Amino acid sequence: MSRPALLDLLPDGVAVADPDVLAAYRNDHAQFCPSGTPAVLVRARSVDDVVTTLRWAHANRVPVVPQGARTGLSGAANAIDGGVLLCLEKMDRVLEVDTEEQLAVVQPGVVNARLAATVAEHGLYYPPDPGSRDISTIGGNVATNAGGMCCVKYGVTADFVRGLQVVLADGRVLRTGRRTAKGVAGYDLTRLFVGSEGTLGVITEITLALRPATQRPLTAVAFFATPADACRAVAHHLGAGHRPSVLEFMDRPTVDAVSAMADLGFPDDLGAVLIAQSDVGAGAPEELRAFELSARACGATDVVVADDPAEGELLMRARRLVGHAQERLGATLVDDVCVPRRRLAELVEGVARIAEAHGVLMSCAGHAGDGNMHPTVIFDKSDPAQAAAAERAFEEIMRLGLDLGGTITGEHGVGVLKREWLARELDETALWTHHQLKNSLDPRGILNPGRVFG
Amino acid sequence: MSRPALLDLLPDGVAVADPDVLAAYRNDHAQFCPSGTPAVLVRARSVDDVVTTLRWAHANRVPVVPQGARTGLSGAANAIDGGVLLCLEKMDRVLEVDTEEQLAVVQPGVVNARLAATVAEHGLYYPPDPGSRDISTIGGNVATNAGGMCCVKYGVTADFVRGLQVVLADGRVLRTGRRTAKGVAGYDLTRLFVGSEGTLGVITEITLALRPATQRPLTAVAFFATPADACRAVAHHLGAGHRPSVLEFMDRPTVDAVSAMADLGFPDDLGAVLIAQSDVGAGAPEELRAFELSARACGATDVVVADDPAEGELLMRARRLVGHAQERLGATLVDDVCVPRRRLAELVEGVARIAEAHGVLMSCAGHAGDGNMHPTVIFDKSDPAQAAAAERAFEEIMRLGLDLGGTITGEHGVGVLKREWLARELDETALWTHHQLKNSLDPRGILNPGRVFG
Structure with missing residues (x-):
């Protein structure tokens, strides 16, 4: 393959095409999600790098996969054949902690636990605490609207995002939201980008609301x-x-x-x-x-x-x-269905039936207060029959979640892994609405194409 | 004018074209906002009435202005010449209060205070409490993302909306969101409609999160x-x-x-x-x-x-x-700027200077905990010089809010009154994004055209 032109547009060292380096960035933590062979990896150091990358990709109709620390569990950060991997983990500065207004402004590559520790030094509390908090980035948390154990009392990542800087598909820089506690000037663009899994824009800066530190629990x-x-x-x-x-x-x-x-x-x-x-x-x-x-x-x-x-x-x-302990036993396939709380007992009983029917080991933990459970199939990846049974069990749990009035994904996102299932949760009009919004902001379809919906 | 065809498509009594009746529905509570002469008033009793209205309006490219109790303060519910006024206040049933899941499902015409009282009987609390709560509807509260005094601790209306039923511009019925506490399946369509002031769809059902009742304060x-x-x-x-x-x-x-x-x-x-x-x-x-x-x-x-x-x-x-007390003194023009809290003192001092410079009476109350203030110009509407001075003072307060790092509207919305000012708060890319989203869902531009943005 010839040297990609994008390499010459970016500062030295920002973009690489070395297949060995690319290989290390091809996958997130999801099982059963295909990943392609990317042409370039861009490790952006600045908004300018992101702008340059998207302008070039837009002009040349090259797919771009934004990614943080690749700790996601649905394949949304996996490489696409011939595309750009746009990694934000080097944009990792906490730009501001404002104790009086109780907010922080951060770059997307800041690791969740580092932000939490930084604001704690100021007597403040950043609640969202996904299981991956020691390794996942705020940018990834925002792109997937991550949850965690805090949510039962404090809410999800989206509830703490006041504003964003986003680079649009054509390289234009958009500012959404505000620093103030309230504001209704125009559409809620911030929430549209939160949880959109890299399909609408690339998040380059995040303004987060914080809370006063709580008492030691x-x-x-x-x-x-x-x-x-x-x-x-x-x-x-x-x-x-x-x-x-x-x-x-x-x-x-x-x-x-x-x-x-x-x-x-x-x-x-x-x-x-x-x-x-x-x-x-x-x-x-x-x-x-x-x-x-x-x-x-x-x-x-x-x-x-x-x-x-x-x-x-x-x-x-x-x-x-829990996650590590499960992984010691085998490969894991983690559901994250969320059901009304009164249906939780039916969910865990149904999960046990599914495990038995498919002869797989099932371990279930979760954020029960939200009705958000993580039934986890543990299996031997080297045994094709077990892997196939695991995948079927994983899917049947999503079906059960929907049957109980719930959702296929409470906090991990759709990505590639649950894409076919989104069409079962949403109706035709909702899918049409997704397509319209996507096409309106990314008419050439270069941003994480084929993820979330088809 | 000939009898509008829409009258024959709807059940008896749902649509009227009597100019005297129409006149009573032409305006919301905003000052200085033009309202046109509508052709028809539809007082929808059901989702079917809304669907019929929008199908007809879409086919005939007739503008539709959705409205609740018309208590808004920005002119977003004012009539448009030759258009349909689509009033939802007769769809006023509380469909469900679920104490175990702590949620309510309501039609848009339910008055805020009635909902709050209804859920209180079940030991539950619906916090959003706009000043208009005794007369404004939940549908209107959602369409403007209304605030109130509760927000400093509990957040705004948007924070309590879990899901919506929305009739799109072409009459298709969309379901957004979910009943569960969490969920990330697809884009956050719910938040896109909340606060969109009738420009993206007509809200016909709302699923609201509730909280346990608090202690008497x-x-x-x-x-x-x-x-x-x-x-x-x-x-x-x-x-x-x-x-x-x-x-x-x-x-x-x-x-x-x-x-x-x-x-x-x-x-x-x-x-x-x-x-x-x-x-x-x-x-x-x-x-x-x-x-x-x-x-x-x-x-x-x-x-x-x-x-x-x-x-x-x-x-x-x-x-x-406060609102009634101010209205006893004259006509009122209510700002709702929101600034970072540390700039509040500068805001109130600046407002006093503006009042003096324009020789108008200013009364200022507000949700100081959120930085969201209501500087209110009180003036004699029959005196053109005073009215002009009031309007200038009103606008200078928005300029001051922006200069202090705030927003032109913390909770009342943009509507007609602040439309020109939205372009000063948002940049070109943000306005482009608004236009793209609007065009993607309402390509014929029939839903509240010209409101929020041009």
Whole structure:
């Protein structure tokens, strides 16, 4: 292949065409998602680099895949044959933390945990905490509207985005939103780009709302004989008007996987656990007592309230190990269906039936307070029959999520992995609307073509 | 004029062409906004009526102005010559209140206060509380992304909209969003329609997130010698990490106007007041003590904490009287600029200078906690010189808001009144993006043409 012309338009070292380097950037963390052979990798250092790249790609009708740290789970950042990989991870500066207005302005490549730590030094709190927070970037979080454990009380990434700088398909630079707490001047362009998975523009700067730091949380853990009991406790507790800062679920296989890495001191006979936190300070013991009552009313076999915050932090670290613990057992295929809370028990029971029917190992954890669960198929990738069964089980869980009045994706996005399924969740008019919006902003279809919808 | 064909397509009584009836629906509450002579008024009873109307209007390229209770303050619901007024106020049913999932499904014509009262009977809370809440509809609130006093703690209308049913320009019915707490399947179409002021579709059903009922709030009022001192106290208090459930500002002319209607028992020599509330129950006295400290640190001459919630409710009723109190003094032209909180003091001082320069009476109240103020010019509409001066002062306040890093509209919307100003707040690329989105969904330009942008 001849030397791509884009290399000469960018500063030295920004663009590379070396196949060995390109190979390292071809895939995100999704399974079963094809990735093509890209022609160029651009590691943008500035908005100008992004503008140059898009102008060239627009003029030459070359597909561009924007990507951050490639920690996504739906293949949206995977390479396209002959296209440009436009990586934003080197644009990684926290440009501003404004304590008085409680906002931060960041470049897209800033890693979530670094931002959270930076603003914490200023007495502020950036809640969105996807499981990937130690390695994923804010740009990627915004592009997928990432969630996490905080959402039950504080909301998702979109709820913290006040404004964006976006480079449009033809290289023009758009500013959306505002720095002020409120504003209704024109359409909500910010929200249109949040969660659009790189199909409408390339995000180059983000203005984020922050919150005052919360109190160090107190933690409780409730043990249940069955996953369904735990799910009923979730619906009961939140339906009664409580708002814990965390309400997480782990089933028995998940607890076993984590226990192999860290001694949790949990009883042997559990079917599932719920972990609840309260960050309201003096009122926290009372909030956790209410949680205990809800759990016991739904059949909890025991409830333990951690006496000090450090114990709770250990427990949360264990919860955050789930992904690693599952990956030690095999390849993983992670669903992220989200259902109405009252249907959670049906969801976990249905997931168990699906696992049995397909003879696959299933481990289920999730943000139960939001109805957002991560049933995870664990399988041997080298065994084609197992891989095929895993894929079928993964898809049946999406069908179940839809049947229960939910969505195929609560926080991971559609990407390539769930593209065919988007058409089952949305109707024809909604898909038409997506196409119209996409065509209106990217008429040549160069931005992450074929992702999210066909 | 001949009998419009649309009348025969709709059920009896749904559409009328009687000029006397039409006249009553021609205007919203905005001043200085032209309204045309409409051909037909459709008072839709069902989605089918809306579909029929839009199909006909689309086929015949007739402009359609959607409207609710016409309480808007920017002229977005004003009639267009020869067009259809499509009024949704008769679609006024609360279709569902789901206590377990904490959501409500409503038709657009439900009045805000009625919804709030209905969900309160179920132990739930619908926070958005625009000043018009006793008379404005949820559909109108959604179409303008209305705010209110709750926003400083709970956010704006958009933050409570989970999903919509929207009739598109050509009469197709679109469903956006979801019932679940989270969901990222496709673009955030819901947010695109929220705040779009009737230019992208006609909202026929709304799924709203609710919150658990809060504790009955406690209230404090702080008195200041100058408006600037009060504004500094706002920035100081929120910058220190406090989150009152209400933080409202009234200047001296506003307090005087309200005092003429209700005895507030305020001291005679005040320059401005702040009203703060806390709805956190047992922690409320502590939150209000923190407010008192912030206020005194910024020069408050006195701070009074109401001993019981009833006193606070009287004070809030007084705050809600502001609009009526101002209208007793003359015609009013209400700005709703929103600035970063640290610029609030500059805003109120600048507004005073503008009032003096133009020789107009200015009364300023607002949602100071959000930086969202309502400087209100009060004038004699029958005096052309005064009216012209009022209009100039109104515009200079928008210029000031922009100069201070803010927005021309924090919660009232652009409509007709601020259309020319939108082009000063947004740049060319942002305006291009608006046009592209509008054209992609309403290629014939029949939906509220000429509103928001040109």
